[in-house]
Amino acid sequence: MYRLKPEIFNLNYTLDCGQVFRWERDGDWWTGVVGDQVIRVSQDNGELLIDSKLLPEFFSLYFRFDDNLPSICKSIDRDLLINRAIRKYRGLRLIRQDPWECLISYMLSTASSIPMIQKRITLLSQLFGQELEEGYFSFPDPETLANADLSMLDECKLGFRNERIKDAAVEVSSGDLDLDVLFRLEYKYARDRLMRIRGIGEKVADCVLLFAYGKLEAFPVDTHIRQVIQHYHIDDNFFEDCASLSKMGDWGRGYFGPYCGYAQQYLYYQKRVEGFAPLY
DNA sequence: AGCCAGGCGGTCA
DNA sequence: TGACCGCATGGC
Numbered sequence: 001m002y003r004l005k006p007e008i009f010n011l012n013y014t015l016d017c018g019q020v021f022r023w024e025r026d027g028d029w030w031t032g033v034v035g036d037q038v039i040r041v042s043q044d045n046g047e048l049l050i051d052s053k054l055l056p057e058f059f060s061l062y063f064r065f066d067d068n069l070p071s072i073c074k075s076i077d078r079d080l081l082i083n084r085a086i087r088k089y090r091g092l093r094l095i096r097q098d099p100w101e102c103l104i105s106y107m108l109s110t111a112s113s114i115p116m117i118q119k120r121i122t123l124l125s126q127l128f129g130q131e132l133e134e135g136y137f138s139f140p141d142p143e144t145l146a147n148a149d150l151s152m153l154d155e156c157k158l159g160f161r162n163e164r165i166k167d168a169a170v171e172v173s174s175g176d177l178d179l180d181v182l183f184r185l186e187y188k189y190a191r192d193r194l195m196r197i198r199g200i201g202e203k204v205a206d207c208v209l210l211f212a213y214g215k216l217e218a219f220p221v222d223t224h225i226r227q228v229i230q231h232y233h234i235d236d237n238f239f240e241d242c243a244s245l246s247k248m249g250d251w252g253r254g255y256f257g258p259y260c261g262y263a264q265q266y267l268y269y270q271k272r273v274e275g276f277a278p279l280y
Numbered sequence: 281a282g283c284c285a286g287g288c289g290g291t292c293a
Numbered sequence: 294t295g296a297c298c299g300c301a302t303g304g305c
Contacts, residue, residue: 018286110287116303117286159301164288201288222286244295245287268286 004048004056008069010091011043017269019211020095021105021118022139031136033125034062035098038136064093064214072216076256076263079234080279085266094265095211099179100172101139102212103194106204107168108161116157123156145169164199171197187215202246210261219252219260221245224271231276 015023015030023032028042040051050059060066073086108120121139128140128148145153146169153162171177177197182190187209194205206220221229229248235255242248256263270277 106286109285111285111300112287112302113285113304115285119303157302160288160299161301199288203287207286220286223284224286246294272286 001049001051002056004050004059005046006048006060006063006065008091009043009046009048009063009065009093010089011041011048013089013092013269014063014095017089017092017265018114018272019265020097021114021121022101033132033136033138036130036132036138038132062096064096067093069093072259072262076259076266078256078263081228081232081234081270082256082263082267084277084279085270089266089269092266092269094214094216094262096214097212098139099182099208099212100142103168103172103179103200103208104139104145104165106207106211107165107199108158109207110161110199110204120156120158127152127156142169142173146173161199164197168197168199182209182213187217190215191218202249206249206261210264216259216261217253219249219256219264221248221252222268224268225252225264228267228271228276232279 011030012025015032016025020032022034023030028044030041032039032041034054037052037054039054042049048059050056069091077083077086104124105117105121109117112120122137124145125137125139128144129137131137145166148166148169150162150166153166158165168177172179177193182193185193190209190213191202191205194200194208195202200208203220203222206218209215210218210220226245226248229242229251233242235242235251242251252260252264
């Protein structure tokens, strides 16, 4: 157990905002599985209390303390709506997730609520992962899922995503898809590559690129973001630029700029917590 | 019962 | 392209 004092950081917002599915809150403490580690973290007066054998350097990477948050928030601060979000949820940071786990997690997210996504990931880990400590399981390897029986995958309530998860696992474990290569690809090429996988469209690809690969110019357009854009129609050229979901993504990139991924996450969290609160 | 949830792929015009 | 539909599953 040790302490860490990050610059501008809010643990609750960061873990609760819906970007990551492997953390659960119990009072002041969060417990999460990251890789093969069960980690417990809480925050008191800005200071992190960390119960883990992992070093501070790990958490600096994981919680992206290297992101200059004031600078980023200043650059995306384009209107009243985002301005309210970045002030109210100050300290929310994106997370550097594991690409493989993030890829499967967001393939499981389609047309599902967050609790349902968490349930599927928990079941997958319980059935195919390693038990790290009482009740906590690692996320299964690509090889394990590639060799899994569809009937066993079925027990994880994957529904129509079943075969696609297995196919993706086969692609990764066979080396056909090299997840490390995507780090070095420019955003749009990495995105095109991900979208060649069955079950990955623009939205899921953007989530993986944003939450695992640190492509901050990704702007995932899900049902909440779509509703926010339609409700507030914050841009003058709204009707021309945002006719379809695909165009909403392009619009977000152009409107908020190279850090639009952060803008997306602030807007998403604000919408989930507050709904369509009026702007004054 | 019907609609929605961090969608996607196929089809048809 | 754009609109519609089916796809499991569970909560409301």
